[in-house]
Amino acid sequence: MGDYIVDGAGTGAAAAATPSNQGGNAEQQQSPNPNPDLTGHKLLLLTPLDLPTGWADAVRARYQGLAIEHNRHNPWAGGGPPEDVDWSNVTVLVTGPVLPSPRDAPRLHLVQLQSAGANYVLEHPLFQDTKVAFCTANGVHGPQMAEWVIMTYLAFQHRLPHYLDMQKEGYWDRDSHNIDTLDTVHQRIGILGYGSIGRQVARVATAMGAEVYAYTAHPRPAPESRRDKGYYVPGLGDPEGVLPSRWFSGTSGADLNEFLASGLDLLVVAVPLTPQTRGMLGRAQFRVLAEAGKRDDERRGKKTYMANVGRGPVVDTEALMEALDEGWIRGAALDVTDPEPLPREHPLWHKPNLIVTPHVSSDSTHYIDRLMAIVDINLERLSRGERFINQVNKKQGY
Template identity: 55%
Template sequence: MLIKQVTTGPPNKTLKGHKLAVIMPLISEPGFFDDLKSEFPDLEIVVHKLAWGQSAAPFPESEWADVTIILTFNTLPKPEEAPKLQYVQLLSAGANHILDNPLFKDTDITFCTANGVHGPQISEWIISTYLAFEHHIPDFLDRQKEARWDRGESLSNIEDAVSKTVGILGYGSIGRQTARVATAIGMKVHAYTLHPRPTPESRRDDSWTPAGLGDPNGIFPTKWFSGGSKEDLHKFLGSGLDLLVVATPLTNNTQHLLAAPEFKVLADAKPGRTFLSNIARGPVVETDDLIEALETGLIRGAALDVTDPEPLPDGHKLWTAKNVIVTPHVSGASTSYSKRVLAILEYNLKRLSEGQELTNKINRKEGY
């Protein structure tokens, strides 16, 4: 039976009748929940802090019965255990790990992502790894370890980013902050979205973002591309990209979205010039085809914070592939992560108390 819950309705300023279960590590904001109680005096709060590296924790079944709100990564009750549940706030910006969970799949309970928490730090990772590659920083670090003062051929082939074009595949919060940073260093931005954005209003994004950051009004792209077909994707990839940022969610439709045909399109438009940056999920890119494109020079290089498989096993070809920077899924790490997640929670609790629609709601049809 489909359990239907709603999060809009008459105002409930004190959140009377609501119980919040917090299940997360790294609660680094002392006094946050005391302040939350001051803002919503009738809200009951229970906190279960996880150990570092622990993604799920046992939760007393008896406590689920009157929980109406959960802040969690993947610790979720069975639908019948939480009959009053209305709203689940995920700690992650992605939702692929809960799409098959019965609480998501078999109910209409509102799930919201932490979309917006990653934009600052991941955009820094994207731009810093791209610039590090273009300025040969990995090579110079190797020479430093050898105590060797050697410029090599670097002075003749270092390229700066001015007037280069970055294509952002998935123009969400990470893509929008990347566009802001890229524009600041003189790059042009091409944006790709699933749905058309032909008007200024359609290019707006009302999801949560830190104040003054991102691109809420969609002003940075010089060109917009959209669509769900290979033909649509190839128009975007063929637009002359120096840097391709993969920032699309992992869904059934984006599995191996980038494979040999797509690398050929990139190379046809700009032979051997495109640098690929993947901060989305490893399976969005077909790994063997990526290695082939790197080794044959179809693309210039790659920075990968996510891989397929992940973790990347010892001896895998990606470790030694030509012109690759690999990091172990750390681009989203930041000492401000907890602060931003809790800010999203507080923002949505405020909207809930006012009877308004919550932000960052997951679209069940599209899976993000």
């Protein structure tokens, strides 16, 4: 059974206070009427994690009509929805891949996902066939994932994997030390997908003296269009979108190749997985990266290093292995792979100049605090009848 924290108002008035999500166009997501006390609403949190100390009491005091249920079912462990939940009066759900059927949860208004991506819900009837709004946890991962990107890049630049191997052997290997170690000053970092993760990478990279190029699907010509309208950790990221020295955009292969040909020392892959981004980086794109190093007089002979913290299928694995074998790129750091998990016998493990971690770049002890900060914002917006933060565009899938 779950842990239950139920506010005094209960949910008996739910039917009258919260309309059904059934019918209508799924593109026309719900914009509820203002409801300051959230009377008739019920929040269900599916997570085995402890909630931040005092969080439930603070929410209870602010929204006296809201019922809260914390069920410790792990939505990432596989299987279906928990059997000990009455879905009929749930209006706000915090979850991962586990979703109820539209029939079982007729009054659901909002699904708050616990991940930055929404790719695993795009085919679910609750996403496709109802007006339920879906929001991501975009922004909670920026600090730790930016650290992972910079950490793996610096490890490669300073040959840390080699020295760790020598440490295991008890060998003081200064003989291979030379002056060709590259630091990040004046290096060019291209960020494919300038969302919350990419913006924090830009913040750290520019602090280290690097130059940043950004790439987004849609043009961002005006200052207002470059602002971050999603959640970000206060004081971090690039809220105004002022850090990139160049901004590329587009959805065609030619648009992407123009960005890849711009002489990148580090390519950071941080786009969501959608039908449009699946296989986005293939053999042709790796060849563009390779040729860019030959044409750019300023960077002649230099090659690109790639870090993927988006989703594995964005990169064609066979093409990546060829690029590593042929030396079209300097190396790669992967926190996501295709397939995932990467089988023990997969040849990718043994490619040169490669760092692989098992999808852990988003791990942080601050994760639940940041996630609940997004829930706080969206409960407030629900009470005001406003559009939610981090709301997924159902047509675009992110």
